[in-house]
Amino acid sequence: MQNITFTIPxxxxxxxxxxxxxEAICQHNTPLSAGLIEDIQLCVMESIGQxxxxxxxxxxxxxxxxxxxxxxxxxxxxxxxxxxxxxxxLLNVVLNSAALFDPLQADQMLPDAGFSFYLLKTTMDxxxxxxxxxxxxxxxxxxxxxxxxxxxxxxHVLGKLDRQRACPALAV
Numbered sequence: 274m275q276n277i278t279f280t281i282p283x284x285x286x287x288x289x290x291x292x293x294x295x296e297a298i299c300q301h302n303t304p305l306s307a308g309l310i311e312d313i314q315l316c317v318m319e320s321i322g323q324x325x326x327x328x329x330x331x332x333x334x335x336x337x338x339x340x341x342x343x344x345x346x347x348x349x350x351x352x353x354x355x356x357x358x359x360x361x362x363l364l365n366v367v368l369n370s371a372a373l374f375d376p377l378q379a380d381q382m383l384p385d386a387g388f389s390f391y392l393l394k395t396t397m398d399x400x401x402x403x404x405x406x407x408x409x410x411x412x413x414x415x416x417x418x419x420x421x422x423x424x425x426x427x428x429h430v431l432g433k434l435d436r437q438r439a440c441p442a443l444a445v
Contacts, residue, residue, distance in 0.1 A: 275302070275343045281321075283335040283354075288321035291339055295350070302343050304417050312396040313348070313415055319389040320352055320411055328356030328409060347398070347416045358409045361402055363390060 277298065281287040292314045299310040321337060329335040335356060342349040393400045399414035 277341045279339045279341075281337050281339065282333060283325045283329045283331075283337055283356075284333045285322060285325060287337075288318040288325075291321060292318040295341065298341055298343070299348065303348055305348075305415070309396075309415070312392075313350075313413075316393055316396050316413060317350055317352075319392055320413065323359055323389050324352055324354045324356070324409075324411070327359050328354045330357070332356075346418065347414050350413045352411045352413075354409050355407045356409070358404045359402065359411065361404055365402075 277294075279291060279294065281291060295314045295317050296310055299305050299313060300307075303310075305313070317339075321339075324337055325331060335354070338351075338353040340349075340351045340353075342351075393413065396415075397413045398416045399412070401410075401412040403410045403412075
């Protein structure tokens with residue numbers, strides 16, 4: 274098990290840098306496809322954006338701790354902040370909803386952070402959120418080998434590269 278920890282200021286441009294780190298870590302240390310790596314990267318970047326906007330209210334001088342842990346069967350990414358926290362109620366509603374949305378219209382059908390949370394639901398194998406006053410942790414897990422019961426191959430969970438291979442006309 275390897276741990277890599279980053280501490281970044283709550284500035285939107287930092288999300289892109291962490292996204293590049295996630296991509297490199299996954300490419301060199303996991304058997305995940307390029308499409309799934311892209312999806313994980315997007316989930317982490319969106320999650321950082323939500324921490325910045327919801328927990329820190331766009332204050333650029335706060336800190337976000339990101340821990341990437343490689344286990345034998347999965348990658349785990351934890352984001353920790355000391356702000357006001359994410360909208361836990363909306364996160365729970367989205368994660369526990371059986372509804373699937375058209376990925377091209379989900380951002381129009383869900384309120385504010387709902388689309389980011391929907392991405393987590395449809396991409397990651399496990400999402401957990403723990404919140405205490407000024408101590409919040411969002412944990413994202415992606416298994417390397419998905420079992421048939423847990424792996425959904427519908428187009429809404431495939432990465433951009435996978436969508437291009439499956440149906441070039443649909444990939445944007």
